[in-house]
Amino acid sequence: MSTMARIDAGSFKAATRAQWDRHAAGWNEHGAQVGAWLREATDAMLAMAEIGEGARVLDVAAGAGDQTLDIARRVGARGSVLATDLSPAILAFAAENARRAGFANVATQVADGEDLRVPAGSFDAAICRLGLMFFPDPLRGLGEMARALRPGGLACTMVFSTPERNPCVGILVATALKHAGLPSRDPNQPGSLFSLGGPGLIDELFRLAGFARVATTKVPAPFRLPSAKHYLDFVAASASPILQILERLDDARRHAAWAEMETRLAAFDTAQGWEGPNELLLTVGRKP
Numbered sequence: 001m002s003t004m005a006r007i008d009a010g011s012f013k014a015a016t017r018a019q020w021d022r023h024a025a026g027w028n029e030h031g032a033q034v035g036a037w038l039r040e041a042t043d044a045m046l047a048m049a050e051i052g053e054g055a056r057v058l059d060v061a062a063g064a065g066d067q068t069l070d071i072a073r074r075v076g077a078r079g080s081v082l083a084t085d086l087s088p089a090i091l092a093f094a095a096e097n098a099r100r101a102g103f104a105n106v107a108t109q110v111a112d113g114e115d116l117r118v119p120a121g122s123f124d125a126a127i128c129r130l131g132l133m134f135f136p137d138p139l140r141g142l143g144e145m146a147r148a149l150r151p152g153g154l155a156c157t158m159v160f161s162t163p164e165r166n167p168c169v170g171i172l173v174a175t176a177l178k179h180a181g182l183p184s185r186d187p188n189q190p191g192s193l194f195s196l197g198g199p200g201l202i203d204e205l206f207r208l209a210g211f212a213r214v215a216t217t218k219v220p221a222p223f224r225l226p227s228a229k230h231y232l233d234f235v236a237a238s239a240s241p242i243l244q245i246l247e248r249l250d251d252a253r254r255h256a257a258w259a260e261m262e263t264r265l266a267a268f269d270t271a272q273g274w275e276g277p278n279e280l281l282l283t284v285g286r287k288p
Contacts, residue, residue: 031066060144114136133197160196
């Protein structure tokens with residue numbers, strides 16, 4: 001199964017790299033929020049990949065690398081982590097964060113997830129946290145992860161499930177498109193947030209990439225913040241696809257879009273603060 005023919009992969013990757021380069025600092029500044037949001041899911045992902053003392057781990061689409069540091073702690077001084085990302089700017093933050101944390105077992109490499117350019121069979125485990133769904137050809141990306149693993153090595157990915165189970169993102173997209181005067185989009189479009197959330201889809205891709213003993217687990221991941229405004233501040237500072245829609249608008253229309261988003265997202269206010277529902281899929285497979 002390949003989606004490459006459905007979009008211009010070169011242009012898509014160039015735009016994605018530019019977007020993440022532009023918003024790398026904002027994403028890094030919200031690293032603590034992201035880490036707290038994904039804490040339970042990240043712990044489960046690393047456990048499913050059986051990452052432990054002395055392991056050699058490949059972290060694909062690592063971003064600013066808060067999960068890279070989690071891996072570095074688990075593997076210890078005898079292990080190692082190679083963090084890769086398409087964006088040089090955000091990967092520079094990953095390298096600096098590792099340096100500041102005192103991890104000498106972390107290396108970084110700018111790389112396309114569909115063409116990693118790492119030696120075959122050189123890793124015990126590979127992970128990709130909220131990156132694979134943005135690949136124009138996720139099957140090729142999984143094939144690269146399989147190639148990088150030794151026989152018996154494990155790969156584990158984290159992606160969003162369906163739009164229905166992630167309503168806050170749906171609200172953002174629908175509101176942005178409405179204010180931009182654009183039609184609704186196919187949520188299954190390659191490279192989009194929900195492109196791998198369909199039932200059984202990512203399992204099939206893992207098997208086609210050559211993995212065995214494939215299994216997927218659904219994990220709730222509510223985003224807990226003081227208010228909807230705090231959530232929108234995070235979105236505005238990230239490389240969210242929402243920004244690509246809103247950047248076409250003038251200031252007045254952009255402000256109106258953000259204001260409507262905040263109003264609609266207030267539906268998730270609770271007595272303890274704001275809690276936006278999310279559901280993630282963790283998929284693991286073993287290289288034969």
